[in-house]
């Protein structure tokens with residue numbers, strides 16, 4: 001059997017899963033953050049089971065990094081699935097007030113249940129969960145209107161637990177819950193690696209960058225209305241003539257002294273910092 005191109009460390013995953021379940025035990029409401037560029041790949045199939053019958057608010061973050069038209073398509077799709085997506089730019093604080101309101105609204109139901117059981121109402125307790133690097137800490141800091149959580153460019157950075165008061169009705173765990181990636185789907189793994197939402201994993205930059213080029217080619221072909229310009233035009237090399245792998249190899253030889261690794265890293269960095277434009281890497285399934 002060949003080694004899969006993207007690998008995690010199983011011990012790390014088991015530990016993360018255990019920590020996440022401990023955090024979930026403490027709360028009434030779960031704010032699940034996904035990366036708006038890959039809302040399906042940043043969904044873990046077991047979240048539903050882990051969240052159980054607690055209230056869940058679905059947050060699609062990095063809204064600045066996808067096309068407005070893609071946002072509209074996702075809104076419609078999620079509503080068809082019976083879910084209301086909340087879109088945020090946690091870096092700038094956009095859409096964050098609506099998240100706090102949705103969490104508080106969920107708290108009303110929680111307190112009604114407490115009253116029905118003869119218990120005193122209390123502020124609703126919430127936690128922010130999501131894959132590494134999706135913007136959990138940035139969102140918490142915005143909800144708190146101050147910086148209590150280190151928001152790092154480095155994936156997988158988290159710290160100790162504390163309750164912080166957001167309003168009279170809402171308390172938040174100040175440390176986010178990290179959802180560990182599911183191990184067995186390489187297609188999903190590639191998207192997580194492209195977006196740097198993969199945490200503690202090892203992968204091959206050249207294969208990941210080649211997959212990004214192939215994905216962009218296929219998206220521009222299937223949804224041309226979302227791509228008035230070729231996202232790869234920055235490199236002045238026609239992507240329609242090559243496979244992803246051949247594209248990187250050719251570009252490396254034309255522009256970067258044959259340094260394929262450097263070219264691969266450059267393309268990934270350009271995509272991650274938005275230099276290729278606002279691009280949703282996934283579109284709602286038909």
Ligand SMILES: Nc1nc2c(ncn2[C@@H]2O[C@H](COP(=O)(O)OP(=O)(O)OP(=O)(O)O)[C@@H](O)[C@H]2O)c(=O)[nH]1
Nearest residue numbers: 062089090133134135136137138151152155156157
């Ligand atoms: N462009 C953009 N960048 C964002 C957004 N939200 C967060 N970021 C940036 O993305 C990086 C990661 O954000 P964090 O808040 O540290 O992500 P996290 O999910 O807490 O990451 P871990 O601690 O690794 O699990 C930081 O550089 C943020 O400034 C957003 O909506 N748009």
